[in-house]
Amino acid sequence: xxxxxxxxxxxxxxxxxLYVSLPGVIPVKFSFRNFSIDQEIKxxxxxxxxxxxxxxxxxxIKKGIDLxxxxxxxxxxxxxxVKKEDQKAAIEASRDNIEKRVNLFGVTEPVIxxxxxxxxxxxxxxxxxxxxxxxxxxxxxxxxxxDFRELEEEATxxxxxxxxxxxxxxxxxLTKAEVKFDxxxxxxxxxxxxxxxxxxxxxxxxxxxxxxxxxxxxxxxPVTAPTVxxxxxxxxxxxxxxxxxxxxxxxxxxLNAGALPVPITLIEQRNIGATLGADSVQKSVNAGLIGLxxxxxxxISYYGKLGVLASLALIVYGLVTLTIYKLIPxxxxxxxxxxxxxxxGMAVDANILIFERMKEEIRDGKPRAMAVELGFGxxxxxxxxxxxxxxxxxxxxxxxxxxxxLNSSGMVRGFALTLGLGVILSLFTGIAVTRTLLRTxTKAEVKx
Amino acid sequence: xxxxxxxxxLYFLISALVIIPGIFSLIRFGLKPSIDFTGxxxxxxxxxxxxxxxxxxxxxxxxxxxxxxxxSSGDNTYLLRLPPIENGQDLKIIEVLESELSQAPIELRFExxxxxxxxxxxxxxxxxxxxxxxxxxxxxxxxxxxxxFGVCAILAMFHDTLVLIGIFSLLGHFLNVExxxxxxxxxxxxxxxxxxxxxxxxxxxxxSQKNYPKTDFExxxxxxxxxxxxxxxxxxxxxxxMLIALFLLGGVTIKWFVLALLIGTVxxxxxxxxxxxxxxxxxxxxxxxx
Numbered sequence: 001x002x003x004x005x006x007x008x009x010x011x012x013x014x015x016x017x018l019y020v021s022l023p024g025v026i027p028v029k030f031s032f033r034n035f036s037i038d039q040e041i042k043x044x045x046x047x048x049x050x051x052x053x054x055x056x057x058x059x060x061i062k063k064g065i066d067l068x069x070x071x072x073x074x075x076x077x078x079x080x081x082v083k084k085e086d087q088k089a090a091i092e093a094s095r096d097n098i099e100k101r102v103n104l105f106g107v108t109e110p111v112i113x114x115x116x117x118x119x120x121x122x123x124x125x126x127x128x129x130x131x132x133x134x135x136x137x138x139x140x141x142x143x144x145x146x147d148f149r150e151l152e153e154e155a156t157x158x159x160x161x162x163x164x165x166x167x168x169x170x171x172x173x174l175t176k177a178e179v180k181f182d183x184x185x186x187x188x189x190x191x192x193x194x195x196x197x198x199x200x201x202x203x204x205x206x207x208x209x210x211x212x213x214x215x216x217x218x219x220x221x222p223v224t225a226p227t228v229x230x231x232x233x234x235x236x237x238x239x240x241x242x243x244x245x246x247x248x249x250x251x252x253x254x255l256n257a258g259a260l261p262v263p264i265t266l267i268e269q270r271n272i273g274a275t276l277g278a279d280s281v282q283k284s285v286n287a288g289l290i291g292l293x294x295x296x297x298x299x300i301s302y303y304g305k306l307g308v309l310a311s312l313a314l315i316v317y318g319l320v321t322l323t324i325y326k327l328i329p330x331x332x333x334x335x336x337x338x339x340x341x342x343x344x345g346m347a348v349d350a351n352i353l354i355f356e357r358m359k360e361e362i363r364d365g366k367p368r369a370m371a372v373e374l375g376f377g378x379x380x381x382x383x384x385x386x387x388x389x390x391x392x393x394x395x396x397x398x399x400x401x402x403x404x405x406l407n408s409s410g411m412v413r414g415f416a417l418t419l420g421l422g423v424i425l426s427l428f429t430g431i432a433v434t435r436t437l438l439r440t441x442t443k444a445e446v447k448x
Numbered sequence: 449x450x451x452x453x454x455x456x457x458l459y460f461l462i463s464a465l466v467i468i469p470g471i472f473s474l475i476r477f478g479l480k481p482s483i484d485f486t487g488x489x490x491x492x493x494x495x496x497x498x499x500x501x502x503x504x505x506x507x508x509x510x511x512x513x514x515x516x517x518x519x520s521s522g523d524n525t526y527l528l529r530l531p532p533i534e535n536g537q538d539l540k541i542i543e544v545l546e547s548e549l550s551q552a553p554i555e556l557r558f559e560x561x562x563x564x565x566x567x568x569x570x571x572x573x574x575x576x577x578x579x580x581x582x583x584x585x586x587x588x589x590x591x592x593x594x595x596x597f598g599v600c601a602i603l604a605m606f607h608d609t610l611v612l613i614g615i616f617s618l619l620g621h622f623l624n625v626e627x628x629x630x631x632x633x634x635x636x637x638x639x640x641x642x643x644x645x646x647x648x649x650x651x652x653x654x655x656s657q658k659n660y661p662k663t664d665f666e667x668x669x670x671x672x673x674x675x676x677x678x679x680x681x682x683x684x685x686x687x688x689x690m691l692i693a694l695f696l697l698g699g700v701t702i703k704w705f706v707l708a709l710l711i712g713t714v715x716x717x718x719x720x721x722x723x724x725x726x727x728x729x730x731x732x733x734x735x736x737x738x
Contacts, residue, residue: 267561271559273556273557287694291693341690345689346686352679390644397636406572406575407569
């Protein structure tokens with residue numbers, strides 16, 4: 001009974017995976033005499049919501065820059081002007097700021113990460129499908145400009161951002177911004193600390209703008225425009241509002257981008273032309289399909305019926321893996337594709353180990369059904385031990401904790417991720433799927 | 449039963465025949481590190497019409513771009529190597545080429561790496577290899593509760609690493625194949641492959657040791673090899689099928705990476721059966737002689 005339930009589970013899993021794995025749009029063209037169909041089948045995007053949990057996926061494979069074309073840029077941050085304890089805040093601020101600029105540039109899903117190597121802070125920016133990379137590099141390389149502005153005298157209540165004029169108080173005068181909590185209400189607020197010179201300037205500005213708005217601009221865009229309650233002479237100010245903690249943090253990061261400006265210089269650049277990327281995708285798909293076909297032909301010619309089952313399990317493996325890539329979603333790079341293709345070759349390993357064991361048991365005169373169970377039981381130790389070694393290597397290559405003494409290059413990680421996932425999934429398909437299929441078919445044979 | 453162990457020194461000889469030229473090449477020529485390690489620039493341009501590579505070199509040299517090498521990588525497609533270049537210089541190179549050759553090249557890829565990053569990668573690579581090897585030895589020793597198995601598995605692992613690095617040293621010397629980040633990835637993957645296969649054979653020896661405590665070690669080793677050889681070959685064949693397909697049909701950028709994996713798989717399969725097991729037998733013999 002348990003076996004039948006598992007069988008249904010596998011069948012449903014396979015169908016769902018097949019549905020997800022196929023391309024999103026499939027053109028259907030069919031004509032027979034005067035009856036003809038010319039349509040496209042479209043798969044809707046995934047959009048689940050359950051309470052606060054929501055899952056939104058367009059179910060397309062995300063392509064890394066080496067497949068989609070684009071640029072991989074590494075910037076070194078110059079921390080000479082920033083105090084040690086503020087460096088982390090500064091790099092985060094700089095990251096967020098760059099993200100905003102890149103979004104303005106119209107890049108879809110840019111990847112911007114910070115990394116640390118010894119005392120060096122770096123920013124890794126990946127821009128997919130950008131044509132004009134040099135403009136992008138210039139744009140990213142600019143240092144954030146923060147300044148405080150007040151309303152023009154003739155401005156009315158309906159003032160827009162264009163009615164603000166510069167006051168001469170800039171990011172240089174702001175030492176730091178941080179999240180604070182109102183001691184009375186516990187509400188999150190944003191605290192500003194000015195340098196002594198900045199404090200004096202701020203005191204003058206607040207003095208002449210009581211009950212009026214003072215706006216803070218970052219890169220010519222307004223970040224916030226609080227209304228001045230009273231003249232502030234202490235050199236420290238609090239912006240209160242109905243902030244959530246998240247909003248307050250966000251504002252602090254933006255302010256710090258201007259207060260703790262970090263000049264960045266490009267130290268690594270890799271551009272991949274879109275044609276080279278598209279060419280690589282096509283070639284990898286072909287290579288994968290031909291390799292898969294060779295493995296299937298080999299398995300069937302060597303193991304006969306067992307080989308057919310292993311091939312079925314292998315196809316289930318391929319479909320489930322692709323589905324997981326789309327669900328997580330995993331950004332596929334060329335080495336990642338290689339990792340996947342390699343894992344297909346390795347996925348049958350568990351099956352081969354089991355089949356060889358079964359053959360031995362049958363040679364020893366055990367009945368077939370028993371040989372199946374014994375084969376699985378005996379082979380498990382080897383299968384587990386052998387795969388642990390690969391998983392250890394994948395772990396080191398993937399470097400999940402971002403240890404600064406290990407590599408964190410996207411290409412290497414892509415490979416480690418797909419190979420590691422492949423090993424884990426292949427244990428599932430190689431054992432659960434093959435065993436279920438095998439039990440089902442052995443039973444059918446016995447009944448006959 | 450086939451007496452595999454009778455020829456154990458032949459197996460070592462075959463390994464030596466592959467490894468010694470590699471080691472010689474390593475000492476004599478070393479490896480060819482890519483810009484990932486040394487810092488520098490790699491650019492690939494495709495031209496619409498035919499251009500002589502000497503002409504490109506001349507044009508760039510005239511404009512103060514000091515080429516360290518230029519090679520053809522396809523129809524009117526050239527791979528250029530230069531020292532690290534600053535922001536936005538790739539556009540200028542295109543401009544220079546366009547104005548002097550009266551045709552605009554298409555930039556297929558452009559990579560530039562600063563020299564500090566290169567040094568850092570070298571250190572990271574060494575750390576990663578030591579870590580991976582250390583963990584794997586630890587695991588094997590723990591699983592088999594016997595340092596003999598652990599040490600022999602590692603020796604087989606070193607065998608595969610030497611084969612791989614040696615062959616790439618030769619490839620570097622004769623075909624200008626470079627060692628990059630992906631090669632390091634391949635080396636680490638090969639380490640785990642090598643152990644993967646060795647563990648399966650060792651598992652069999654351990655199991656037989658329990659079942660037939662009176663049989664001598666050499667016969668047990670012969671038995672284990674007979675039992676696992678078809679599995680080992682079949683499994684490697686499926687991996688090799690995938691890799692060959694990828695090597696012949698896959699993208700240019702991962703060609704040498706795939707070849708490294710291919711060499712490692714073949715070497716790993718050989719060393720698990722024909723190095724790791726004979727080593728155990730030799731070890732056992734030496735112990736018994738004492």
